Amino acid sequence: MKRERVRWIFITFLFCATLVIWVFVFDREAKKGVLTVAFFDVGQGDAIFIETPNGTQVLIDSGPNNKVLREIGKQMPFYDRSIDLIITSHPDMDHIGGLPSVLSRFSVENIMIPGVGADTSIYREMLSRAEEKNIEILYARRGRIYLDQENEIYLDVLFPDRATTGFEKNLASVVVKLVYGETTFLFTGDSPASIENYLISVDEDILDVDVLKLGHHGSKTSTSEQFLGYTTPTYAIISAGKDNSYGHPHSSVLALLKQFEIKYLETAKEGTIIFESIGAEPFVRRL
Template structure:
């Protein structure tokens, strides 16, 4: 590890073993409206990008969409003077999730980079690795039991992967996590397929319950199984997909499942960027 990488790692993250789980406590502090957690499901077309700003002012970007258009969407969500992001998390290395991340890492000072550790052979993933190394950003393989502690009662629990996924299909290696603040929760799923969802139901059951669920794989029928959606029991389901996309996302059977559990479905291709705010007790659209 280079000296610059060491300095960056020490500046941005401190790793401690806490109650058997790996906790990442962030050290950077930025300004924010205290007491509120903001979650932006960015309108990046046919792809995923979620920006989180916590009550302490610390922030996280989950995925970067298919292109550098994520930079424009970030500039709409972040304070104009802010040129740093505490955590960037790549759920998996498919182009529609990481296409904009090389530009994000080039433009912003990033504290910690989390990834699932799956082999991709993707040229964009190779470019992302080069930029990350050039900027000296510490990379961490995410595993179940890891907690990112943002302070002020907000944290992100990694629920999956629960083991080595280096040779898995990329969607099946997706990082799944719950963003929690007070009694509220937002479930982020990447492109996790139904077999991973079933694994999570067997591991966590009712603990999966969340106010907001980002539908897996852009509303594809390969995700959002009835058992998983029922366990999460979301008030809102967000589908990040381009308008009139060639994949037919979201699929009708997925919409029927969400309707069956009483979730309000919001699609970035229709709504634009979808924003939620939590005060620790209630999640509402902003």
């Protein structure tokens, strides 16, 4: 009887192991050559997930709470418990609130942060979890990060390009551009119009993108007419909570988007917004 029980345990183990292998192989084949960028619906906040064809995974911000875990779970297979890079655009609660939970549940290789910190419990908890798990902290600085060299997919950190000690937090927001062939995304954190103007002065030739994540959740402090004129996105993404108390997105910003005939998608209305690309024009996979 005992031998029979051991035999069934062994058979069950082999079945489960085979199933995991097949799921892994199928998942990799299904994503062959495909870049995925998901703008998570996390309420009033930002959380963006990137996965390249070679399996590199990046999380930009984590929303205000652990709701981000559910969204990550929809994009990552159950057996995948690691994230290669987390970028925090700046240390406000609506951008790092979910990070302690993410760090508790996933193995993370690196965290990139701006040079500005915050005297808050959530920021201290984030740093404490990172130290406990020996995660390397990188300070954002202008330069290129290759995510998938085989497919020439990379992130260009456009800002900060200097030490930001003493900067107001939004002013210090990390701004990154994602490039895959002809496909381009620009993630701006909560950067205000003054930083947008600075980027125009130094990067006007590379600001043209397919998808623009609007700064500061569609606030009137960001997304100037001049900036839209240089970025000329096909899609604008507004990550904000439904019926939020801040009035995001602002009516003046929506009017500008209509003026430029830019399609805009709101997480508050659409839920999580997912783009896929094989290096040509990106398309919305699912709303």
